[in-house]
Amino acid sequence: MSLHRVVLVLFAALGLLAGCDTTPKKPEDCAGINWRAEGRSTALDGRPMDQGWRRGAACQQLGTNPDRRAFESGWAEGQASYCTPRFMLREGRRNDRFGPICQGMDEATLSRAWNHGRLLYEADQRIQRLDNDLVNLRARADDAKLPAGDRDTARAQLSGVIAARAQAIATRDRLEAEANANGWGLGR
Numbered sequence: 001m002s003l004h005r006v007v008l009v010l011f012a013a014l015g016l017l018a019g020c021d022t023t024p025k026k027p028e029d030c031a032g033i034n035w036r037a038e039g040r041s042t043a044l045d046g047r048p049m050d051q052g053w054r055r056g057a058a059c060q061q062l063g064t065n066p067d068r069r070a071f072e073s074g075w076a077e078g079q080a081s082y083c084t085p086r087f088m089l090r091e092g093r094r095n096d097r098f099g100p101i102c103q104g105m106d107e108a109t110l111s112r113a114w115n116h117g118r119l120l121y122e123a124d125q126r127i128q129r130l131d132n133d134l135v136n137l138r139a140r141a142d143d144a145k146l147p148a149g150d151r152d153t154a155r156a157q158l159s160g161v162i163a164a165r166a167q168a169i170a171t172r173d174r175l176e177a178e179a180n181a182n183g184w185g186l187g188r
Contacts, residue, residue, distance in 0.1 A: 017068035023058050030059035035067040036074035043078025046091070046099015085113035088186045092117020093124070113184050114174065130165040137161060 024030045033055065042052025051073065056066040081087060083102040086188065091098060092114040102110055140146060142153035 030064040035070040039071035039074030040078035088113040089117040093120040126168045
């Protein structure tokens, strides 16, 4: 890649990163913010209220009057949804973090649900890796360009990967059944 192209790619990347900044720069940037939705979104991301209010503070500095009460109300709604075992199971299964906004709640149950979700995430990942292995081994087993010994080795490995995949699916199914038995749902 030429130096000119590298520079263009870097500027494009910096432009994208700059576009991600949601800090209001002028009073007009504050006018369209739904503060209740902003608060809810902050909590559903597992972020403390003060982190989400940074936009509100920036709007205050710009001379506008952001609706702190609406933000706090939305944050409380989001926290009530976020700090549930079902949501924590889903967060763990998606490999998302367990935010610090559930202090004083049933943290032991929430942590158990999140950890259970992480086990489901790992089971899902194992199944995906084994699916990829199956595709690759089947391609090798059928590749007429490979020596017969290599094709035979791939065929021999197939049964082991199929068995491992069946075991991984059984593990995932058991974990999902446990999540349902706890009333947490599947966490998808």
